[in-house]
Amino acid sequence: SQQGEEDPQALSIQEGENATMNCSYKTSINNLQWYRQNSGRGLVHLILIRSNEREKHSGRLRVTLDTSKKSSSLLITASRAADTASYFCATSGAGSYQLTFGKGTKLSVIP
């Protein structure tokens, strides 16, 4: 069964605006990762945040993790048309050898 659930399922914004996507999960984790997928292509790793971290930055990306609420958010600042893609969170659980992916948020950035 899938661990992460992204919210919203779809998001449409204007270029230059910020985009926020959320991920909720059910069990304890070692880390949480975000991936991007352009239409029909393989996933690309964006960022990993460990369970003992609360916030992490990478370029225009900001990820937060709240283990008490079992949730994470991905913020993309100053969005560009090239950010149009689906975004997935994936969790790595304690004692697990697998990543479990959510269903994704489909982001459309309108030029």
Place this chain on the structure above:
Amino acid sequence: DADVTQTPRNRITKTGKRIMLECSQTKGHDRMYWYRQDPGLGLRLIYYSFDVKDINKGEISDGYSVSRQAQAKFSLSLESAIPNQTALYFCATSRVRNNEQFFGPGTRLTVL
């Protein structure tokens, strides 16, 4: 990612046929994975392998088998394809446990 390659990229086959999807990597990673992706369902793990002698079932292994021929090669077989195996299939690798995974470009499989 050119470091993880999948063949074929597209395949149309008929119910009951045996199909093999191949994955090769030049990353030198020990860990390799096969996923399937269906619209609206995200990625689900079929099989994973941590080295040539280590093969493990994932969430949805029924109807599939795998072979790890070498560190760099991991093949997925559908012994007798059925229409509900129509999906996008991805191979992935990782260097260490539970760290970032590197994905191939995918194989779009259609079973008629």
